Amino acid sequence: MEMDWLLLAEVSLAGLGTGGLYALTALAFVIIYKATRVVNLAIGEILMLGAYAFFGLAAGWALPWWVAALGALAVAGVFGAVVERTIIRPMLGESPISVFMVTVGLGSMLVGVVELIWTADPHRLPEFMPNTPILIGDAFLAPKIGYGFMVAAAVIAVFVLLFRFWRGGVALRATASDQAAAYSVGINVPGVFSLAWIVACMVAAGAGILVGSIGGISSTMGVFGLSVLVVVIVGGLDSVPGALVAGLLVGLVEALAGAYLGGEFKLLATFSLLVAVLMVHPYGLFGTREIERL
């Protein structure tokens, strides 16, 4: 069969588009991990929460979409603050397994709450993105994917700048590299923990709105988080550049596997990638190797 280069280009674009959303969600994951060393398995459910909050405000209360979006981010931020204070902080110093399982429990609670309020039926988010197709050369890109990618890229850019220059961002990075040292130079470490959770939940919620507007929302959309887990492992749990690069990479691999092998190969491909990276680079492509001492 002759190679269809246009299809390859289109599939790659679509993959990179989705990869942008992975990268955005992975960024939320990495912020939490860097600041608090918590592997947050509930990231997919927090994303779902954001999408449902948006749905509730935009469809239920009939607010304009941008008000609803801001509202959803606020809800997620408050949620992050409450969760950090009531669930995560009491677990500080416990074994990583326990903390990780706490987030699994949290994810399950979120699914239940969403189903209590909105039932398990799938819903569609109100349309708020332009729906004229995007053409890059001859290649077609679905508008939601394209615009979703642009929003994701913009948010990521803002974050990278904040990390560098904003006081809170600097405090976060300082805490990430050495908690005790951060304490000793007067950084409010518990405050940084809260901040990380608030910001990360808001980022995840934003990603949730984008993801939900593409595929609709349902109480099972948390499975999106699974692909994000692959992303952060491949990139390295504590690496922002890792999250971005691996996000795009995983998006691309998934799209190519889906297009050329079939949909059933998507998850297989990404998880095989994960195993391969773990065997060759145990701490991901960009992650920090933990040094063990006796």
Next chain:
Amino acid sequence: MRIATAKETYAADEALFDTAVQRVWFAILLAALALFPFLADQYWLFLAGLAAINVISVTGLNILTGYTGLVSLGQAAFMGVGAYTVAVMEARLGTPVLLNLLGGGLVAAGVGMVFGLPSLRVKGLYLAIATIAASFILHFVFANWTSVTRGVSGINVPPAAFFGMALDTPFKLYWLIMPITVLLLLGAANLFRTRVGRAFIAVRDRDISAEVLGIPLLRTKLTSFALASFYAGVAGGLWAYFFRVVTPESFPLLLSIFLLAAIIVGGMGTILGGILGAVFMTLVPEFLKLLVGFVTPVWPDAAVHLSPVRTVVFGAMIVGFLIFEPQGLAEMWRRTRRFFHLWPFKT
């Protein structure tokens, strides 16, 4: 109040049940387990069988996660390997039940070891996520290796035959499942009286010191993976006989999370914890149903919200136990027991 018991030999002090009182209680428990099927109806027998299967798998996972400190989210997938092995052996080869179950356990142990290999290089959370990969890769194999697994429609399993009798009711299956459960539990308890079990705990508590003290990490970790997967495989095999059809959708990631939640609720790193956790978590949905029955007169919509409430309760139990009772039900049990031992004096 109970006072100390004197022991004459070291062997007696090393015994699993080291007091006469404990041995009596164990005998009573065995008798109760033997009597149970004659008193219970089909529904309770079903729940007992399901709980016992979960106890086996949870105990295996407890060996790996609770005792060796290696988190796995692949236990359900390894149950799947055992279930498929048993299904193929039973349906295609027609080999005897116990051989099939052993085969299920061994094949699962082999597959478990392969997926345990990353534990050499990564640990903790990286490993936990790597085991999710096991879950998806195995699911893919179940769904697509059609010539063996019959693809998405799965394999129908003939009833287990024992000396010519078809074990086709929960009552009859009980006599297959319960003795195996008791044996595997005793095996697990024995393990921690020996060097093998001590090595597991040492790896969990301080793996690098353990290495310097003479414990080969690789072999110990893989042994733990193999053993956990063996238990999963046997549990999966019994599952196959119990539900009589094995499909790729029978062993989802959610089941792995359920099993992990059971050891947290029950108590990580104790045999009793695995038992309590598995039984408790199996029965929680039934308790909730009863509860719904009670509140329906005041809250007519209760039934419609049962599933989300169940999901919330499931999550809340994980969170609640981890925050308020990290040692799980086993610790609550110990406290209760201590209270009665010391009664009427207070601790």
Next chain:
Amino acid sequence: MLTMTRRGFGGLALGAGAAAALPFGGGAWAQGADIVLGGSIPMTGVFAFAGIGIHAGISDYVKIVNDAGGIKGRKLRFAFEDTAYKVDASVAVFNKLVAQEKPTLYYGDSTGFSKTINPELERNGGMIMAGASFASELNDPKKFPLQFMAGPDYTEMVGILLRYIAKEKPGAKVAFVHSDTEFGRDPIATSEKKAVEQGLKVVEKIVTPPGSVDISTEVLKLRRAAPDFTIFHGYVMAPIPEFIAQAKQMGMTSRFMGTFWSMDNSMVQKMGDLADGFMGVMPYRYYYDTEGNAPMLAKIRQMRPEYQSTAYMQGFLTAMLMTEAVKRTLESGQDLNGKTLKASLNSIKDFDTGGIIGVPISIPGNSIPVGRIYRADVQKKLMVPASDWIKLEA
């Protein structure tokens, strides 16, 4: 949940008291024990929308039967519990109901359950079962002698669609889009052959992973294949709307079709304008359908003034067919057990469903291979008939 309170201690004591007080009473139900229709119903969880409809449909029909004096004087009782659409929970409910209620009829909630429980069903021998699954595998009286389904199996549904397509546009290009689940894969392989037999060309088969939301690469593939008709199977809603949206943005002209579980009117209308022209196969009439002679639909509308889902119709019809089987068995003076009930069910010929299905039906095997193509009318916000009733020859 009604049955649960009834099963509570209070209910039990009351029941026992009533029985003791009227040992020889001439009450309406004196001629025999209640006939119990047991059910593992997904009242909650991902399939709740269907479970709630099914529950309402069965309850209503049971009420109609009892209001009319029961079946040969015996009361029909619906005893069910929620399963959250989980196989082990469904089996637990089955065992509980069998132990406590002795059902002679049973409603199961999923393909997995129907297959799992089949050996136990045969061993028990005392009941027949139908359910929410239209899996093709179940449509085999030899392997599943005590089960049936109140409509066409999934392969037959696609067969009806293909029949329609072949008539509308001979030689048309067809694509299948299905989920990577047992449900999704069910009819695909067989339907591919059927399509060729009908002179159609299958130009693409696309599998989507379960729970996947982003289908943009799949749409790209679909566009390359440029089908005239795209048949979705294995979904309730997502990702069908997004598929259609992106396909339309790319200027595709394919028509989009679904099978029973994605055909509920309230679900389809959630798609908004995208639903325009969406069509699919439906074995029953819709709630609001007033054409033709349909006394049962009128009765339903009288009992429930608001729209009832297609799942409701499914539950309602299932209860109706089960009742008919019981009635025929009792009339012929036989015991009520799996074998006699199934034989009575299979004796149903040119049966009038009161308009639930637009043509008289027969159940020669395990399915009712009848259906009709409906099309979404966005202005009216209704599914409207696009074809006549299509009967597949057995």
Next chain:
Amino acid sequence: MGADAAPATPVLEVENLSLSFGGIRALNGVSFAVQPGSITSVIGPNGAGKTSLFNSISGFYKSTGTVRVDGKPIDHLHPPERAKLGLARSFQNIALFRGMTVLDNIKLGRHAHMKTGLLDALFYFGRARREEVELRREVEERIIDFLEIDHIRKAPVASLPYGLQKRVELARALAMRPRLLMLDEPVAGMNREETEDMARFILDVREEWGVPVLMVEHDMGMVMDISDHVVVLNFGQMIAQGTPREVQANPEVAAAYLGTGDVADLRRRVAAETRLPETREVA
């Protein structure tokens, strides 16, 4: 027995041992030997590389140079195999297994010498039972009685005071069938009385078990009292070795301890100031 039993093959020989982390040389060409029946101490200021030396001998760090046990090179052996040869040790920051009782911690030391396999263990029959009961007897009679810890044998280690934990670590090392007992700061953080107890145990081990001891210790009083041979490290290099008297007289050693003669006093001051970094290193 004492240092005068020298002509036999040394139990441990370290030859030209070097180790670097990144660009930093933690050990640089260290050579010394431990004679049978002797007590050899390694001293030096904090950060001198003493614990790195222990970890290299244990095989935990990959170092260059040669380590011999009873004359045979062991450089190709992994840590567990070295442990099996009898390189039994304790750790600076107690490395007991918190989830086990005292008894189990001690028994763990015997791991490498036992044969119970997985199947034996599951059935606890035959070999497993025999081995465990035998081990229990030996641990009770030779170690627990000897170290006077019978009252805590069933206690979880996490609940024990520091001094007792150190003693349990010694007990575990003894259970390893030591050919050489390597003790990393056995009396650090102990009061006078506890230190004297420990010193007595170390001497008793040498006497009753005939096991030579290699020890890293800051307590100069004890080092000088009980050692036969002292090795001095500074910045990864061995700057002196000899009898306690010789080492004490060595001006270079004094210089290493900030240039004064009063070694013991300075040690305390230095330790107080620089405790943090070294404890963190081995966390």
